[in-house]
Amino acid sequence: MTGPGDFDLNRRELVAGGSAAALTSLPRGAHAETTPMDRTTRMQVSLTVNGQRRDLELDTRTSLLDAAREHLHLTGSKKGCDHGQCGACTMIVDGRRINSCLTLAVMHQGAEITTIEGLGQPDALHPMQAAFVKHDGYQCGYCTPGQICSGVAVLAEIKAGIPSHVTADLNAALQVTEDEIRERMSGNICRCGAYSNIVEAITEVAGRPA
Ligand code: FES
Ligand code: FES
Numbered sequence: 001m002t003g004p005g006d007f008d009l010n011r012r013e014l015v016a017g018g019s020a021a022a023l024t025s026l027p028r029g030a031h032a033e034t035t036p037m038d039r040t041t042r043m044q045v046s047l048t049v050n051g052q053r054r055d056l057e058l059d060t061r062t063s064l065l066d067a068a069r070e071h072l073h074l075t076g077s078k079k080g081c082d083h084g085q086c087g088a089c090t091m092i093v094d095g096r097r098i099n100s101c102l103t104l105a106v107m108h109q110g111a112e113i114t115t116i117e118g119l120g121q122p123d124a125l126h127p128m129q130a131a132f133v134k135h136d137g138y139q140c141g142y143c144t145p146g147q148i149c150s151g152v153a154v155l156a157e158i159k160a161g162i163p164s165h166v167t168a169d170l171n172a173a174l175q176v177t178e179d180e181i182r183e184r185m186s187g188n189i190c191r192c193g194a195y196s197n198i199v200e201a202i203t204e205v206a207g208r209p210a
Helices: 011-024 064-071 127-134 144-159 178-184 195-205
Strands: 042-049 052-059 090-093 096-099 112-114
Touching: 042 064, 052 064, 064 090, 090 144, 096 144, 127 144, 127 195, 144 178, 144 195, 178 195
Parallel strands: 042 112
Antiparallel strands: 042 052, 090 096, 090 112
């Protein structure tokens, strides 16, 4: 009978063992070629993050989210799915919200980036942060930085007159309605289900009765 300890190989050892086996089975005189995947390309990237210029040398495959979290140690933006499906990584880039897990840092040379750390400070909260606290717009808080960045961007979109899928009259002035907020926030998933409180918080910041 075998126990768990009999298979005490981790993934790295398994891959290394497999590669060694493959090399020993090469015909005499043949050489292992370096594949393009082995060659890492690095690039200098300059970003303005929360008002500060940051110069980084990055592997060109680094997402904007990983650049912020792993290289700048700004861990407020969360990695939920890493597939553009949950909105936990939302940042504001040149005034527009973006799923930072889905974009490469090198694509944003010179961009102005705002993360949750740049919106407000513990003793001077951004109005959207204060409204989330007041309306209990979170439970575990994991989605909250993305929700708040998205909420700020949503109000800017409505103010700029950008219609959404639920805008009924494209010729009328846009209103901050619950339908508009829910539609525009639909890319920000909250597994705790704090949606109604989030809508109340955004509505209050928009200056309408919550
Ligand atoms: Fe980027 Fe989920 S982590 S959308
Ligand atoms: Fe927990 Fe949104 S507050 S996922």
